[in-house]
Amino acid sequence: MLKVEDINVYYGSIHAIKGVSFEVHQGEIVTLIGANGAGKSTILHTVSGLLHSKTGSISFLDQDLAGIPAHKIVSKGMAHVPEGRRVFLQMTVEENLEMGAFTRPGGEVSASIADVYERFPRLKERRKQIAGTLSGGEQQMLAMGRALMSKPKLLMLDEPSMGLSPILVQQIFDIIQELHKAGTTILLVEQNAQMALSVADRAYVLESGKIVLSGTGAELAESDEIKKAYLGG
């Protein structure tokens, strides 16, 4: 479904991503794990077109994404929940959801909003509130709900557990699995390697801009290197 081949991304003179290749197949949960600064978010930004690779190619549903501007990628069926949620803090919950459906015809929006409210009842209670007044967990739900408004085939989540309490993290991961069961393919970027590996079909480990390990979620969760580096022994 998503095929990333040999991408190299630079921030000025800093070589942030060094020849990364990976694939996400239809119906999978794939996770990219790695320490802070390993380049996980940079990869997602490159896939969704906010950053550009100097080499290689990215194709989605057999279509090359080279030269397609970021705002045209959403309508191809890919949604990206960025790190730090980045909901529109001065807009209401409902307006945030409307923005998520920006590329879809107006007539379909209210049905999708109802779907999101069914999945996240908290958002319905707060629909007229300004997003800046929501708690961290609610903002994460809003960010996910907003991404779902585009009816994505591939959902990319960047650090959805960041800054949340263990109960909320569990809730968010339950929702990720529900979405997966409902047929959404998921690319998950996480620092919380244990949680990510427990739900992932396959995983890639990223270190200073390179993929150093890959395998099934279960394999990596058992791997000694991973245990030492990320799972605390």
Added chain:
Amino acid sequence: MLTFLNHFINGISLGSIYAIIALGYTMVYGIAKMLNFAHGDVIMVGAYVCFFAVSAFNLPPVLGLLAAIVLCTLLGIIIERLAYKPLRQATSLAVLITAIGVSYFLQNAAQLLWTSNPKIFPDFFGGIAIKMFDGQLIITLGTLVTIAACIIIMIALTVFTGQTKMGKAMRACSEDKGAAQLMGINVNATISTTFAIGSALAAVAGVLLCSAYPSLVPTTGSMPGIKAFTAAVFGGIGSIPGALLGGILLGVIEIFAGAYISTQLSNAIVFLVLIIVLLVKPTGLLGKQIREKV
């Protein structure tokens, strides 16, 4: 008392013009996060276009205004595309200096095209006025039209940014351009639209301004531009009601200061008030300061 009322009405009228200009400043600032110092000079271009449409082509004033709106809208889009868009990733200082450059470019181009001899702007309102109390209280048609235009523009912009899809997309861009792109919003097109709207407003302001103060020269837009910028900051830059409030207050203060204190010092007093307001409330009167939970 009647003199006071007369001054007050004049102040609101002048303030309405400042408010219309300030709305353009504030919208562009809100979305592009830049101070478009050439905005005042677009006003001047609008006034010239209307002047020539009416005096050289004998068009009725309404068509003159329409011509000014169309050409200024195009001018705004072209300025953005040629001067500001290439600097999207540059520092804000580089953009600011470019805007000052565009401002001087427009003034000098106008001087070259139309010379610096003042053009006397025609009186579209034919001196029609409501006179009350034996002619001691005068409200001109121009004043009424100016105030009405300001109110209509203000309401239209509020509805546009609050209710329409494009308007909401503008607010999304003003907060977070990256996230807006992830929603499928074309940020460049949105910024272009904002410049188009701001420049159309500048054209309206130019025609109203020269109807009230008929001497038209290439630097006509400069001082009102700076004052409207002041009004936008005064009211809280980025805020639409703030621009309205700031503009009206600035106009009233300027007229009162000129009438009761000193004509020479009226500008100084206007800016003094701005400094005091910013010392007490740095975000301006209606500036946004949202408390965010993390």
